[in-house]
Amino acid sequence: MNSQLIVSPLALLLALILVVIALAINLKEALGMTQDLIVGVVRAVIQLTVVGFVLTYIIKVNTVWLTLAMVAIIIFNAAWNAKKRAGTIPDAFVTSLLAVTTATGLTLIMLVSVRAIRFIPAQIVPISGMIASNVMVATGLAYRSLNTEFTDLRPQVLERLALGANLKQASQKLIVNAIKTGMAPTIDSAKTVGLVSLPGMMSGLIFAGIDPTKAIMYQIMVTFMLLGATSLGSFIAVYRSYPRFYNDQKQLR
Amino acid sequence: MNAFELHHMTFAPTKTAILNDINLDIPWGIDLTIAGHSGSGKSTLLRLLATLLTPTSGTILYNGKPQSDYDPILYRREVSYCAQQPALFGATVADDLRFPFTIRNTEMPREQAEAALESVDLAKTMLDAPTQNLSGGERQRVALLRHLFFPPKVLLLDEVTTGLDPDTKAVIHNLLDRQNKKGITLVSVTHDESELHMAKNLMTLVDGQFEEVTLA
Numbered sequence A: 001m002n003s004q005l006i007v008s009p010l011a012l013l014l015a016l017i018l019v020v021i022a023l024a025i026n027l028k029e030a031l032g033m034t035q036d037l038i039v040g041v042v043r044a045v046i047q048l049t050v051v052g053f054v055l056t057y058i059i060k061v062n063t064v065w066l067t068l069a070m071v072a073i074i075i076f077n078a079a080w081n082a083k084k085r086a087g088t089i090p091d092a093f094v095t096s097l098l099a100v101t102t103a104t105g106l107t108l109i110m111l112v113s114v115r116a117i118r119f120i121p122a123q124i125v126p127i128s129g130m131i132a133s134n135v136m137v138a139t140g141l142a143y144r145s146l147n148t149e150f151t152d153l154r155p156q157v158l159e160r161l162a163l164g165a166n167l168k169q170a171s172q173k174l175i176v177n178a179i180k181t182g183m184a185p186t187i188d189s190a191k192t193v194g195l196v197s198l199p200g201m202m203s204g205l206i207f208a209g210i211d212p213t214k215a216i217m218y219q220i221m222v223t224f225m226l227l228g229a230t231s232l233g234s235f236i237a238v239y240r241s242y243p244r245f246y247n248d249q250k251q252l253r
Numbered sequence B: 001m002n003a004f005e006l007h008h009m010t011f012a013p014t015k016t017a018i019l020n021d022i023n024l025d026i027p028w029g030i031d032l033t034i035a036g037h038s039g040s041g042k043s044t045l046l047r048l049l050a051t052l053l054t055p056t057s058g059t060i061l062y063n064g065k066p067q068s069d070y071d072p073i074l075y076r077r078e079v080s081y082c083a084q085q086p087a088l089f090g091a092t093v094a095d096d097l098r099f100p101f102t103i104r105n106t107e108m109p110r111e112q113a114e115a116a117l118e119s120v121d122l123a124k125t126m127l128d129a130p131t132q133n134l135s136g137g138e139r140q141r142v143a144l145l146r147h148l149f150f151p152p153k154v155l156l157l158d159e160v161t162t163g164l165d166p167d168t169k170a171v172i173h174n175l176l177d178r179q180n181k182k183g184i185t186l187v188s189v190t191h192d193e194s195e196l197h198m199a200k201n202l203m204t205l206v207d208g209q210f211e212e213v214t215l216a
């Protein structure tokens, strides 16, 4: 099949011109992101190269424990990054780990048990990465929403506590808003999928010469699974985090 | 029996104490007014009495037992703190008034809400009004009513009439008098001199301590 996408090293080098454009705009407009941009590019190249070799190896040896180890690393990294968005919320790493592990794990188990995907590294690893990264973004946004709302709406929360509300009742609107905020990007992209973006996985399959109908079915499955996973992840993160805004005497911290 | 007994009660979140070594008995049934300049620690005192804050040292007894013996949620339903600038959080007045019912898993009888509004000179049609459009005096009255549907044993009133027009003040004082006659203990704080002549029992808070601590 010669419709397959092959990027030659030379083509890649030429694509670097695109990065130069970004750099030029940066310098001209004094955006002050030059360093971030360079670090980003270098990291992307190194990380992807390493992962490329690692994946090749894992797919070739095809053992259960190595596959699971790779999934564990992905989950750990996702949780670590989500935690960084949590600000001062206590225990956010454990919470994130719980959220990402549960959301990713349950979704994978579902997909494997209905045979939507097979338990082989070539399928498990990329799907886990996709789920975990979406859950990471969702929980990060949920944390941020909790932090801003517990600051902005402090008088409301105090008022509800003074009226004798329990912690859940005192936080009611803030909980809802945080979960909504976490899910918003996934819902938005579910609404526009195919119209605005052709998601990476589907494009990849079509690039690789797979029948577009099959690629689309895969993408529908991915959309479902991301909706489920991000809602579950946000839910767990928010429900484990909102009580941490109060102390043992049920007072706002 | 006293509603509250404060023993060497200090609240010092930082090095400087906001309230310093206070000893005070507040009897049941009293209508007490505490005066003090802005920043003297009046709101802090009421929040301590409401368990929205905890003393950094010393104790507060409520009905003879340390505050920590009580479940904070049930305690706050008995000892109700009405904030200086109450936050309304519903879309309509009805949403706001419903909250005390919602947290007790019951429905708000519409007639009861309408009667409550009329008892403080508000039209019962206000029930469906958006809270955004309310004036300061209207907000304060709606907020107060929220604390009265399930009568508490103590009302802690944080400058609830400050900045309101004389008519609204009169309506609110009238409402509070009725609550006190029903046996509800009132602890009000104010920095408004014009309120003081009506005080039945008056104390003054200066530099984190009470000037005179003799109560009827």
Ligand SMILES: Nc1ncnc2c1ncn2[C@@H]1O[C@H](COP(=O)(O)OP(=O)(O)O)[C@@H](O)[C@H]1O
Residues within 6 Å of the ligand: B013, B014, B018, B036, B037, B038, B039, B040, B041, B042, B043, B044, B045
């Ligand atoms: N949690 C807190 N931490 C530190 N300082 C506070 C805190 N709460 C209030 N204060 C300070 O304590 C003083 C008393 O505040 P407050 O009780 O609101 O006074 P009042 O109600 O009499 O105007 C003020 O100087 C205020 O800035």
Ligand SMILES: [Mg+2]
Residues within 6 Å of the ligand: B042, B043, B044, B084, B158
């Ligand atoms: Mg005050």
